[in-house]
Amino acid sequence: MPPERRSLLRDLSHGHAAVSYLELFLDLVYVFAITQLSHFLLEHLTPLGALQAVILFLAVWWAWIYTTWATNWLNPERGPVRFLIGGVMIGSLMMSSALPHAFERDGGLPFALAYCGIQILRTGFTAWAMRRDDRVNSRNLARATVYFCLAAPCWIVGGLSPDPALRMALWVLALGIEFSGPAAGFWVPWVGRAQTGDWAISGGHMAERCALFIIIALGEGIVVTGSQFARVAPPDPATLAAFFTAFTGSFAVWWVYFDLGARRGAEHIEHHADPGRVARDAFTYWHIPIVAGIVVLAVIDEQTLVHPLAPSHPDFVLTLLGGSILFLGGTMVFKRITSGNPWFPSSHIYGLWMCAGVALWGWLAHPTHLALANAQTVVFVAVAVWEWRSFHGGWIDAVVKYGGPFGRWLKRRADHIRDARLAGRDRPSE
Known part of the structure; x- marks a missing residue:
């Protein structure tokens, strides 16, 4: 029942509590x-x-x-x-x-x-x-x-x-x-x-608040990018390239979280029989690595803008790897919890492997900050495009059309994975 008129509590009888x-x-x-x-x-x-x-x-x-x-x-x-x-x-x-x-x-x-x-x-x-x-x-x-x-x-x-x-x-x-x-x-x-x-809560309110905190964390990267770029007048080509790399990376990170994860997370918690459990697991705990990864990546953006042509020493490589793994890994688990099935997104799994490859290249070859940041940005863009095409554009069909034997093999493989996932989703939980 709704709270009394003099109560200090929200009226959640209609289900949704607006962010004030x-x-x-x-x-x-x-x-x-x-x-x-x-x-x-x-x-x-x-x-x-x-x-x-x-x-x-x-x-x-x-x-x-x-x-x-x-x-x-x-x-x-x-x-x-x-x-x-x-x-x-x-x-x-x-x-x-x-x-x-x-x-x-x-x-x-x-x-x-x-x-x-x-x-x-x-x-x-x-x-x-x-x-x-x-x-x-x-x-x-x-x-x-x-x-x-x-x-x-x-x-x-x-x-x-x-x-x-x-x-x-x-x-x-x-x-x-x-x-x-x-x-x-x-x-x-x-x-x-x-x-x-x-824990009777408004699931939509919890999802919206956590999404807003992701925006806060992304905003730090944008502020760092803009403030550091403003200090260079006129900017040299390396700094200009670092500026575009930092922004593109932030935009791709936003895309990876918000295109599917935030919307599906909000829908999942709003319609779940136990929204308190989802709020605890998906939003209270598993948003920790997501936000932490974005904060760490903002540090990488600042270092890249300040010293774009400096060689990548181990501290830079490990910081980049740590931020990338925290963000992609946390987002992967968050999407798995809110998807309703036991499978992790393939785009994120392969994205984590690509992050490891970028870090290995940085550790062994010591490329410049700009080159390594570019490589990591390509990974984030690839994950975003992969997921976008999977859910919005049908990239499998495009590969089948132009990929010849490999495309047909990939189609069979995708159908097999889809059937296995549907079977797993329909299987009663133990």
Whole structure:
């Protein structure tokens, strides 16, 4: 039944909850957070720096995604909810401002306090707001608050520690506690655990919010491309080529995610019998590598624009490979979850193999940044075109028409794979 008139919750009786202007305003803070993350990684492009960047990224994502869950239920038109989101914005801005110094001697505590404040206060408020209209989810969020409270001492003690290794260890432990919560149903001794079927959400709202965060991450690459290109006046041919390569790569990445994945993901969660499970698996967990990969690729864009003709050393090659695998691998699993069948997209599987080939070439031949970035952009374009032609243009038919014996063999192979997939989809789950 719909919530009472004075309730702080949205009316989800009609199924869809529109994204509010306040949520879009909140996202502006996370635009800054993504910028801070990419700059941190660029300035700490070492194995240790990469691990630190992963810790910081996971904290930023966890703060944002839990706020997205909260705004799926809370009504942004109510005054108390608006003040809550305003508080989350202040905390997120403080957290993002402290991010570059989070692993310096005196910089950890401000980051930890801001993060813990966001998570505990927002989740506790949401549990309180749901106490009358949705007691089941109110108890679930109370359990989630317990997990954040258990992790908070690790964050704060780690922030106080002058030992960087101890700080990292404690923060990894804190993230482990928090990330285990949704997978464990926020199990608490003598209280029990939540069931994903209890998480009554607007699937369309969750899908739209995560798609908007992908736009935020892609926007960082666009800003980097434009700002670096603007600093070169007049641009030389190599910088001009790097500019077009960076934009083409970003456009292809957008295409790979949004052409099929975002739309099908939204349709899947909206019509699924257990949207809470899909929101947890496909959007809360498996969007992590997608967003992380896009952020890492923005670092590659900046390096390519600044030093287009520099030889590709191992750190550049590994960064490019890591970003590409994170994005393509995460998108591949996301599309598999939201497709309703157990098969991964062939275009993404072969795309990952091509990424490995590009990295091997870069490792052995040390081509320029521009040449290696061009090769990786070709991979993203190939994946986008492959998937586009598969679902919109019938590329198999074109190959059959012009490919001779190879085309006929490919047609038989495609029919065999299609029949196997249909048989697998029709087979009852065990």
